[in-house]
Amino acid sequence: MKLPSPQTLPEFQSVFPNEEACLLYLFDLRWPGGFVCRKCTGRKHYSYPLRRTVVCKTCRTHVRLTAGTIMERSKQPLLTWFYGAFLTTTLTPGISAVQFQRQLGIGRYETAFQLLHKIRAAMVAPERELLHGCVEIDETLIGGVHKGGERGRSTQKKTLVIGAVEVRQGRKRSVVAGRVRLRAIPDAACSAVVGFVQENVVPGTTVLTDGHNGYNALQRLGYQHRSEVAAALPLAHREFANLKTWLRGPHHDRVERKHLQAYLNEFAFRHNRRFWPFSAFQRVLQIAMKTAAPTYHELYQADEFGTDVHVR
Ligand SMILES: [Zn+2]
Numbered sequence: 001m002k003l004p005s006p007q008t009l010p011e012f013q014s015v016f017p018n019e020e021a022c023l024l025y026l027f028d029l030r031w032p033g034g035f036v037c038r039k040c041t042g043r044k045h046y047s048y049p050l051r052r053t054v055v056c057k058t059c060r061t062h063v064r065l066t067a068g069t070i071m072e073r074s075k076q077p078l079l080t081w082f083y084g085a086f087l088t089t090t091l092t093p094g095i096s097a098v099q100f101q102r103q104l105g106i107g108r109y110e111t112a113f114q115l116l117h118k119i120r121a122a123m124v125a126p127e128r129e130l131l132h133g134c135v136e137i138d139e140t141l142i143g144g145v146h147k148g149g150e151r152g153r154s155t156q157k158k159t160l161v162i163g164a165v166e167v168r169q170g171r172k173r174s175v176v177a178g179r180v181r182l183r184a185i186p187d188a189a190c191s192a193v194v195g196f197v198q199e200n201v202v203p204g205t206t207v208l209t210d211g212h213n214g215y216n217a218l219q220r221l222g223y224q225h226r227s228e229v230a231a232a233l234p235l236a237h238r239e240f241a242n243l244k245t246w247l248r249g250p251h252h253d254r255v256e257r258k259h260l261q262a263y264l265n266e267f268a269f270r271h272n273r274r275f276w277p278f279s280a281f282q283r284v285l286q287i288a289m290k291t292a293a294p295t296y297h298e299l300y301q302a303d304e305f306g307t308d309v310h311v312r
Contacts, residue, residue: 003028005278012086020049022078026065027054029289037061052078070118070293076111080104084119085288089273089280093249094266110296118293120262122284123269124312126291131179132202134167137209138236139188142247142260159184159257159305161243161264162196165235167208177235180271182243182264184257184305190214197223208233243267258302261310 003025006012016022027035027047035045035054042058054063066072071081083104087095095103101112141158162185166178181200185192193214201207203222209215211227218225246267247255255263273280294302294309302309 003282005282006086007090007278012083016079016082019078022082023047023049023052023065025082025285026069026078026289029286030065038063068290068292070122070288070291072292074115076106076115080106081115081119081288082285084115085122085284086281088116088119088266089270089284090277093246094270114296114299117259117262117299119284119288120266121293121310121312122288122291123265125283125287126312130202131164131166131181131200132205133178134206134208135201136165136167136233136236137193137197137201137207137215138163138233138240139185139193139212140240140244142184142244157257159260160188161185161240161260162188162193163236163239163243164197164200165239167235175235177239177271180239180268182268183311184261184264186305188212188214190217194218194221239271242271258304258306259299259310261306265310 004015006015016025035043035056037043037045037056037059039061040056040059042056044057046055046057047053048055052065054065055061056063066074066078071078074081084095084100087100087103095116097109097113097116100106100116101109104112106112106115139160139162142161143158162183164181166180168176168178170176181196183196183200185196193212194217197207197215197218198221201223204224206224206226207215207218208226208228209218210233211229215225215227243264247263269280273283298309
């Protein structure tokens, strides 16, 4: 079944005029071939949109459509979630919590903040494929990130970010960036950089790095490791420059170090789908249906690098 992918706000409003339309969309994402009861495999059901629930006609099993999703236990209308997914994926720089709160008339900033973070959790596909072919790896320092969110204080500790960029052939022997992965790491120790490569790149891949000897173990681990002079990593450098521009944008002036990883995930998701922003909307909701998002408590208790809540 082909689900609609609205491309403009008027289209969005006609596809999703109310809660029921959103619920039907979630229904189709969960059961693309029609309802099947997980207990008795019955196919007939009743729908209760107000309770976000479907009940099997045969055995009366209740299925809450938002259970086990990023929307679980949310009191916000589904329409607010759908607007969040639509605006995050289709607006070029994304949307800030402040803008989102204003545009949708959400009462508290924290509600908007939390909702967008949960959407970011649906920007990392659990079954995503590792990078392959030829991959540039490099690190950069992301500065101006407020430690612990104490705004205005000059404790702007820089955070080390490692990135992997697939090298693809462009036209006329040029190279273009394929998929990107990014991770905030505590330091450039061998264990951190090599661990990142192992989690994100298929063994056997040609891996280009700078001369940092932390990468030397890669050859032994089955990678074709080539260490280049720094100037020979053009794609990684360009992505880091794009990332910094994006993070400096007006929306992201409140990024705290412990949540930086969530923005790195969003940046990579946007980059990897930059030619298909409208299918990205559907993709986010698809992942959202299978993703338990960080709770309010987890978001605020995240460790220094947000590893426990933003790395999956
Ligand atoms: Zn049943």
